[in-house]
Amino acid sequence: MINKICGSVEEAVADVFDGATVLIGGFGGAGHPTELIHALIDQGARDLTVVNNNAGNFETGLAALLKADRVRKIICSFPKSSNSNVFNEKYKAGKIELECVPQGTIAERLHAAGAGLGGFYTRTSYGTDLAKGKETREINGQHYVFEYPIHGDFAFVLAEKGDRWGNLVYRKAARNFGPVMCQAAKQTIVQVKQIVELGDLDPEHIITPGIFVNRVVQVENPHISS
Amino acid sequence: MEKLTREQMAERLAKDIAPGSYVNLGIGIPVLVANYLNPEDEVLLHSENGILGMGPTPAEEDVDYELINAGKQPVTLLTGGSFFHHVDSFAIMRGGHLDLCIMGGMQVSANGDLANWSLGRPGEPPAVGGAMDLAVGAKKVYILMDHNSKDGAPKILEKCTLPVTGLGVVSRIYTDIAVLEITPEGVKVIEKLVDISDEDLQARTGAPLIF
Numbered sequence: 001m002i003n004k005i006c007g008s009v010e011e012a013v014a015d016v017f018d019g020a021t022v023l024i025g026g027f028g029g030a031g032h033p034t035e036l037i038h039a040l041i042d043q044g045a046r047d048l049t050v051v052n053n054n055a056g057n058f059e060t061g062l063a064a065l066l067k068a069d070r071v072r073k074i075i076c077s078f079p080k081s082s083n084s085n086v087f088n089e090k091y092k093a094g095k096i097e098l099e100c101v102p103q104g105t106i107a108e109r110l111h112a113a114g115a116g117l118g119g120f121y122t123r124t125s126y127g128t129d130l131a132k133g134k135e136t137r138e139i140n141g142q143h144y145v146f147e148y149p150i151h152g153d154f155a156f157v158l159a160e161k162g163d164r165w166g167n168l169v170y171r172k173a174a175r176n177f178g179p180v181m182c183q184a185a186k187q188t189i190v191q192v193k194q195i196v197e198l199g200d201l202d203p204e205h206i207i208t209p210g211i212f213v214n215r216v217v218q219v220e221n222p223h224i225s226s
Numbered sequence: 227m228e229k230l231t232r233e234q235m236a237e238r239l240a241k242d243i244a245p246g247s248y249v250n251l252g253i254g255i256p257v258l259v260a261n262y263l264n265p266e267d268e269v270l271l272h273s274e275n276g277i278l279g280m281g282p283t284p285a286e287e288d289v290d291y292e293l294i295n296a297g298k299q300p301v302t303l304l305t306g307g308s309f310f311h312h313v314d315s316f317a318i319m320r321g322g323h324l325d326l327c328i329m330g331g332m333q334v335s336a337n338g339d340l341a342n343w344s345l346g347r348p349g350e351p352p353a354v355g356g357a358m359d360l361a362v363g364a365k366k367v368y369i370l371m372d373h374n375s376k377d378g379a380p381k382i383l384e385k386c387t388l389p390v391t392g393l394g395v396v397s398r399i400y401t402d403i404a405v406l407e408i409t410p411e412g413v414k415v416i417e418k419l420v421d422i423s424d425e426d427l428q429a430r431t432g433a434p435l436i437f
Contacts, residue, residue, distance in 0.1 A: 027275040027312075028298035029291050078355040081298070091351050100352040103274065104316030104359035111313045123362040124320060127393040129344070130354065172309055173275050174292040179311040207311070224291045 004166045004210070005195060006217040009039035012189045016040055016154055019072075021049040023110065023152035023181040024062055028054065028081075029225035031174035033158040033191050034061040036217075040156075046070045051110070051150055053103060053177065055079035055087035058225055066090055075150065077103035102130065105147055107180055113149035114183025114212070121146055152185030158222060159208070162192040163199075166213025167206045174224075175207065182212040191219045227420050229373075229402040237262045238419060239370055239400045243269050243326065250274065250319065250360055252329035253297045255370050259328055270304075272324060274356040276315045279307025296356065319356065320363040327364035329357065331371040331399070333386045336433035338396040338408040340369065341388035354391075361392030373401035373430055380432035382406070382413060403427065412436050 006012040013036055016022065022040075026032030041064060048071050055076050056063030063086040065071055074096060079087050090096040101109070102124050112120055121144035125131040135146040157178045160171040168190060170178055182188045195218045230238065232255050240262035243249060250272045251257050260282065263269045271280040273295045280295060281302035289300040303309075318324060333341040343357045344350075361367060374380055382399060398416070399406045404427060405416040414436040418427065428435050 028294055030275070030294050031292070078353045079351050080353040088351075092349075098351050100354055102354050102358040103312075103356040104320050104363075107312040107316050108320075122320065124358045126362070127390060128358060129346075129389045130352070130358065170309075170311075172290065172293045172303075173273070173277055175309055175311050176275050177312050180313050 003164045004214060004216050005164050006215045009035050009191065009217050009219065010042070012036065012215050012217040013039045013043050015187070016043060016045045018045055019047045020045060020153040021051065021151065023155040023185050024050055024052040025155070025157040025177045025181050026052065027173070027176040029057065030172070031158050031170070031176045031178055032061050032225070033156040034223040035219045036156040036189060036191050037061045037065050041065055041068050041070065047072045049073045049075065051075045051106065051152065053077050053106065054081060055084055057081060057083045059086060060223060060225060063087070066096065069095065071096060073097040073099065075099045075101055075106065077101055077106055100130065106150070107177065109147055109150040110177070110180045110184040113151040114180060117149060119146055119148045150184065152181065153187065155181040155185035155188040157181055157188065157190045159190050159192045161194045161196050161201060162190055162213070162216040163196050163201060163210070164216070165198060166190070166210030166216055167201050168192070168208040168213065169201055169205060170207055179208050182208045187214045188212060189215045189217070191217050191222065193220055193222065194218065227422055230419055232258060233261075235370055235400055235402055238405070239328065239368060245269065247325040248272060248278070248323065250324050250327045250364065252327070252357070252360070254330040256328040256330060257297065259370070272318060273301070274315050274319060274359075276310050276312060277301070277303065277307065278310070278318070279304040281307070316356070316359055319359045322363060322365060324364040326366045326368060327360045328368045328370055329360060331369040331381065333381050333383055333388050334369055334396050334399055335386045336382070336384055336408070336413050338394045339386050340367070340391045340396050341386040343391045344389040346389045357391050361395045366397040367395050369396055369399045371399070371401060373403045380430060383432035403430070406435070409436070
């Protein structure tokens with residue numbers, strides 16, 4: 001019997017190792033797996049590379065992980081926000097490395113990893129500072145930049161409901177990076193608001209099929225920051 | 227000369243959006259355009275975090291932080307709207323499916339290069355978000371920005387001096403004094419929005435204008 005359900009967030013993140021690349025879902029507060037990240041802080045892994053669209057808000061979730069000095073490098077599209085003080089301090093102090101990647105290029109690099117592609121050419125960023133040093137190619141009269149996949153050792157994702165096979169549905173705009181990050185990591189760990197019985201999710205409505213998911217843990221009322 | 231307010235700029239641009247268009251509104255002045263769209267025209271707004279058919283700001287009691295826009299502000303979903311994940315959302319943007327994207331601008335060059343993501347200050351963390359994706363991906367890119375910076379310097383130039391977001395991507399510029407189109411021949415004045423002479427408009431612009 002396949003049973004991907006974990007009893008606790010502590011158990012779910014227990015094997016995250018020092019130096020791991022962790023894909024963290026969410027766009028702003030929506031879809032941010034705060035409780036998994038807090039469990040990771042308690043677990044103690046360090047020297048992490050984190051992939052997220054942003055670089056943490058206020059002092060919970062990813063911002064708390066940064067504050068605890070566990071992140072060596074962050075790959076994101078938009079680290080700046082009115083409440084990204086923790087990142088700003090660490091960046092100014094030279095305590096964190098930043099790789100700024102266009103948002104769609106992050107998504108597609110994750111997709112490439114999940115789909116087994118060696119990379120892809122995109123028009124995004126051609127001729128800009130973010131394409132410096134990258135391979136380019138002209139295809140049908142258009143200029144493209146080559147981008148490599150981003151593989152995760154782990155993915156932390158928040159979904160609405162999941163079952164013991166790891167099938168998932170999401171809620172509203174909290175879906176964002178969840179489905180693609182589930183594909184792109186060796187170990188995908190999902191916190192869901194509700195674990196349901198096998199068969200309760202309409203197969204026509206399942207967004208992430210369970211094959212992309214390794215662990216499911218229930219967190220009934222996750223912290224969702226504004 | 228009374229320049230247009232941000233609201234008037236947004237209202238002017240909104241008049242040029244065809245009914246039924248799929249449109250992405252960037253953060254800043256562009257989001258104001260939504261206030262001047264006629265609901266019957268069914269101009270559908272896309273938000274890069276994964277929404278098509280985005281509706282207005284909710285009443286306070288209906289705020290849901292799992293339903294936010296690209297600026298992370300609470301929004302609503304129109305009847306018929308949809309949610310999707312990031313790969314699909316950026317396929318919409320990068321795959322040429324949006325009819326129009328409206329963004330703010332720091333500088334635009336005479337050949338349509340756009341600079342709107344970085345002031346290029348050393349030591350500041352770079353932050354691009356979806357700007358480069360939108361710049362190359364939408365069928366048309368309209369820039370909504372003041373004609374001149376606060377110190378009076380022109381923002382429409384022969385060549386951008388700030389780090390560029392995309393090359394040759396801008397179709398039109400809507401400023402607080404004029405509407406301009408990027409053409410193969412150069413920057414063409416479509417409409418003057420205030421009482422201003424051709425000479426004065428040219429003097430405020432860093433590239434030759436075609437009247």
